[in-house]
Amino acid sequence: MKIKISKQIIYLLGLSIILLILVLLFSFLVLVPQGKEYRIKRSIVKKQNLELRQLKDFEFDTQTKLKKLTSDNKHVIGAFKNKFDEKRFEKQYKKYFQSLKLSKRVKQKKQDTFNVYDVNTTSSINSPKNFYDFLDAVNKSDWIIKINFPIDFQRDSEAIKSSFTIQVYYRD
Amino acid sequence: MKYSYITPRKKSFFTKDFQLMFTFFNVTFLMLFITYIFLLFRSYQFDSRAQEIVLTKTETSQSIEKMELYTDKVTKEYLFAENIFTANSVLKDSITNLFDLVPNRITLSQAKLLENGLILYGITPNEDVYNFMLAAPLRSVFNRTYSSFYPAQNGWLRFVSTNYTDKEKEELNED
Numbered sequence: 001m002k003i004k005i006s007k008q009i010i011y012l013l014g015l016s017i018i019l020l021i022l023v024l025l026f027s028f029l030v031l032v033p034q035g036k037e038y039r040i041k042r043s044i045v046k047k048q049n050l051e052l053r054q055l056k057d058f059e060f061d062t063q064t065k066l067k068k069l070t071s072d073n074k075h076v077i078g079a080f081k082n083k084f085d086e087k088r089f090e091k092q093y094k095k096y097f098q099s100l101k102l103s104k105r106v107k108q109k110k111q112d113t114f115n116v117y118d119v120n121t122t123s124s125i126n127s128p129k130n131f132y133d134f135l136d137a138v139n140k141s142d143w144i145i146k147i148n149f150p151i152d153f154q155r156d157s158e159a160i161k162s163s164f165t166i167q168v169y170y171r172d
Numbered sequence: 173m174k175y176s177y178i179t180p181r182k183k184s185f186f187t188k189d190f191q192l193m194f195t196f197f198n199v200t201f202l203m204l205f206i207t208y209i210f211l212l213f214r215s216y217q218f219d220s221r222a223q224e225i226v227l228t229k230t231e232t233s234q235s236i237e238k239m240e241l242y243t244d245k246v247t248k249e250y251l252f253a254e255n256i257f258t259a260n261s262v263l264k265d266s267i268t269n270l271f272d273l274v275p276n277r278i279t280l281s282q283a284k285l286l287e288n289g290l291i292l293y294g295i296t297p298n299e300d301v302y303n304f305m306l307a308a309p310l311r312s313v314f315n316r317t318y319s320s321f322y323p324a325q326n327g328w329l330r331f332v333s334t335n336y337t338d339k340e341k342e343e344l345n346e347d
Contacts, residue, residue: 008187008189012187012193015190016193019193023197023200026201026204027204030208031204031208034208038218041218042214045218045222045225049225051225051229052228052229052232055232055233056232058236059235059236059239062239065243066242066243069243069246069250070246073246073250073253076249076250076253077246077249080253112252128271131267132267135260135263135264136264138260139261144253144256145256146256146259147259147260147263149287150284150286150287151263151285152285153280153285154282155280155281171249
């Protein structure tokens with residue numbers, strides 16, 4: 001028995017094979033490499049996203065810590081920015097002394113990154129208690145002040161004359 | 173002479189079989205092309221996202237660096253201020269202790285507090301009172317204590333007590 005294959009079917013088969021080859025070529029030469037690239041890029045973006053999220057979390061933690069630190073140390077931060085004002089100092093702390101006089105401030109060498117001023121004071125107090133109260137108050141003052149040695153107390157009839165140096169620290 | 177009663181149909185290349193094959197390949201190509209376009213679009217999106225992430229990461233890193241620098245600055249300021257506040261408090265305690273140390277029978281006329289020492293000027297009824305009631309506690313606090321006396325007008329003795337702490341010894345004790 002002879003199977004007759006018409007020319008039309010042969011053309012159709014030929015065309016189908018050519019188209020199939022085209023499909024395969026497109027798939028393997030274009031689509032598959034593009035798919036591979038897509039997968040690589042997806043994994044890179046996924047990894048980068050994860051890193052970014054970790055970085056953002058770290059940023060949030062750092063920000064929270066900084067906020068807490070600044071709110072806890074508002075007084076210190078502000079005090080380091082304040083420039084020393086002799087008149088204001090005298091006005092604020094005169095209540096602890098019978099008399100309080102400040103000499104001209106002298107700029108000293110920088111300590112770490114802090115500017116330092118030396119201010120000599122001469123004062124007169126009724127009792128050492130006044131001086132203790134002054135020392136307590138100075139830690140809460142608008143400036144960062146260190147009472148420096150030498151401190152001299154001298155009896156002067158009913159009062160005590162005192163002279164000491166204060167060091168004022170501030171940052172530009 | 174006709175052998176058939178019907179007129180012959182015109183033979184066309186676009187037969188039903190061809191149409192079926194054509195549709196099949198068309199759909200296949202369309203699907204493949206759509207997939208390709210999808211992959212291209214997503215790759216472009218990933219590229220843009222990757223660039224965006226790199227930019228955001230740089231900005232975030234800079235922001236973190238700034239915050240860390242500021243945190244360091246504030247911490248340094250805080251520690252520095254704490255040291256000063258502590259020094260002031262210690263000074264207050266030292267002065268309190270000094271005045272508590274002086275017994276009622278001895279009157280101080282002047283006290284000089286130095287960084288590593290103390291000089292006291294005063295008046296005492298006699299040398300023994302000074303030695304037992306003031307010099308002894310001073311000796312326990314300072315490494316070197318020197319005293320000198322000279323008579324006052326009322327028969328009492330004026331004294332000068334010079335006391336020093338050796339820094340090296342103090343450091344050794346701290347160790």
